Amino acid sequence: MEELNLIRLAQAGDTLAFRSLFEENKQQVFGIAFRYLKNAEDAEDVLQDTFIKAYHALHNYSPEKGVNFGCWLNRICVNASIDALRRNKVREAHSLDTEEVVDVRANSPRSNPEKTALDKEIRGKIDQALTSLSPKQRMIFILRHYQEYNTREIAEYMNSTEGSVKKHLFRAIDTIKKRLRRLIMENDYGL
Amino acid sequence: MDCKKATNLITLSLYGELDEKDRAVLDRHVRECRACAAEMEYTKKVFKLLDEHKPALAAEPDWERSWQKIQSGISRTPAKNKAPLFPRWRWVYAGSAIAAVLILGIVIGKYWFAPSQKPVQIASPMTASPVSLQPALSSHLDDIKPVLLEYAHYTAGDQGTKKIVIDEKIVRGLLLQNLLLKRILAEKDPAAAELLDDLDLVLKEIANQPSQSEQAPSQIKDLIDQRGILFKMEVLKTL
Numbered sequence: 001m002e003e004l005n006l007i008r009l010a011q012a013g014d015t016l017a018f019r020s021l022f023e024e025n026k027q028q029v030f031g032i033a034f035r036y037l038k039n040a041e042d043a044e045d046v047l048q049d050t051f052i053k054a055y056h057a058l059h060n061y062s063p064e065k066g067v068n069f070g071c072w073l074n075r076i077c078v079n080a081s082i083d084a085l086r087r088n089k090v091r092e093a094h095s096l097d098t099e100e101v102v103d104v105r106a107n108s109p110r111s112n113p114e115k116t117a118l119d120k121e122i123r124g125k126i127d128q129a130l131t132s133l134s135p136k137q138r139m140i141f142i143l144r145h146y147q148e149y150n151t152r153e154i155a156e157y158m159n160s161t162e163g164s165v166k167k168h169l170f171r172a173i174d175t176i177k178k179r180l181r182r183l184i185m186e187n188d189y190g191l
Numbered sequence: 192m193d194c195k196k197a198t199n200l201i202t203l204s205l206y207g208e209l210d211e212k213d214r215a216v217l218d219r220h221v222r223e224c225r226a227c228a229a230e231m232e233y234t235k236k237v238f239k240l241l242d243e244h245k246p247a248l249a250a251e252p253d254w255e256r257s258w259q260k261i262q263s264g265i266s267r268t269p270a271k272n273k274a275p276l277f278p279r280w281r282w283v284y285a286g287s288a289i290a291a292v293l294i295l296g297i298v299i300g301k302y303w304f305a306p307s308q309k310p311v312q313i314a315s316p317m318t319a320s321p322v323s324l325q326p327a328l329s330s331h332l333d334d335i336k337p338v339l340l341e342y343a344h345y346t347a348g349d350q351g352t353k354k355i356v357i358d359e360k361i362v363r364g365l366l367l368q369n370l371l372l373k374r375i376l377a378e379k380d381p382a383a384a385e386l387l388d389d390l391d392l393v394l395k396e397i398a399n400q401p402s403q404s405e406q407a408p409s410q411i412k413d414l415i416d417q418r419g420i421l422f423k424m425e426v427l428k429t430l
Contacts, residue, residue, distance in 0.1 A: 043252070055264075055265045056265075126240075146245060150208060166203070177233065181233075
């Protein structure tokens with residue numbers, strides 16, 4: 001069934017139609033929340049929160065306005081994630097070791113222990129760099145770099161302007177570059 | 192182009208968000224500026240590092256469990272019922288409510304915290320006196336005035352007014368009354384206290400004048416005139 005029809009049915013209170021919308025968009029929403037919060041449990045909470053909020057706000061959503069449903073959901077998810085991060089500042093500190101992240105490359109039979117240790121160190125440095133960003137800068141960086149949305153789309157999700165998004169992105173990149181400079185210089189990484 | 196702007200354009204260029212015109216400008220700048228060329232190389236390394244160590248997604252959550260929680264969240268409050276009564280006007284209502292609260296706050300604040308509106312007091316000896324003493328002072332001046340007028344109208348050699356006879360007890364009574372008022376008003380009303388000082392002097396002269404002396408009334412008259420006592424009394428009563 002077309003997304004538009006599913007939305008119409010969900011707006012009329014059809015939970016099965018809403019379930020279909022959940023199935024279509026759950027990966028994308030969870031991906032943003034997880035990459036931002038670096039914690040599966042918190043990301044799951046944000047996923048649920050996002051869809052509950054979306055359901056209750058469905059009467060405000062109008063496809064005629066030109067915003068697609070995925071984009072509208074992302075906007076809710078972005079706000080819920082930023083709120084969750086602000087609420088869970090304590091848990092943030094414990095998530096730095098990124099133990100919850102399951103990296104299939106590290107577990108592959110061909111991986112060597114030295115490289116795995118170095119990778120873990122690098123990932124730790126990257127995590128520290130991301131944690132040093134403001135919640136807004138961090139979200140913009142993750143949406144741009146990992147989720148690969150362009151700055152215009154990010155501006156829509158964050159209810160901001162493209163200029164403001166770019167400004168935050170430049171600051172985020174600048175901070176990350178400064179934080180990783182020593183690591184890159186010491187390891188002559190990428191040369 | 193300055194190097195700061197070039198640094199920002201390098202970021203956009205690596206994300207593929209640079210139009211042809213800006214790209215050409217950036218390329219030209221990087222060719223001419225060693226620092227920016229190095230910055231571009233370094234940024235590429237950072238991007239490569241970030242890409243190669245992209246945090247992998249966690250194991251997928253239990254989608255079914257998530258959906259169950261969403262469903263229970265949804266069923267608690269149906270979507271239709273959550274619609275605001277007047278969605279289009281909600282900002283108008285919110286704005287009006289805020290404005291009303293502000294106006295109410297200003298009005299309450301104005302009356303509640305404003306300093307009490309006491310009438311501005313001109314330094315008037317009469318009004319400055321404590322309310323309970325004003326009639327007493329006024330009455331005292333009325334009592335003393337006829338005595339002073341006797342001396343003020345005295346003319347030496349005039350047969351009719353050659354002698355002024357005033358009961359000593361009255362004079363002593365006035366002196367006592369004058370003394371009490373002077374003590375009370377000494378700090379509270381300096382102008383009245385000054386007048387009472389003058390009156391004290393005059394009353395003492397009257398009380399102590401030799402009974403047969405013909406010069407004494409003239410001296411007292413001069414004292415009253417020199418000190419402008421009658422004038423001061425009039426001023427005090429009119430203010």
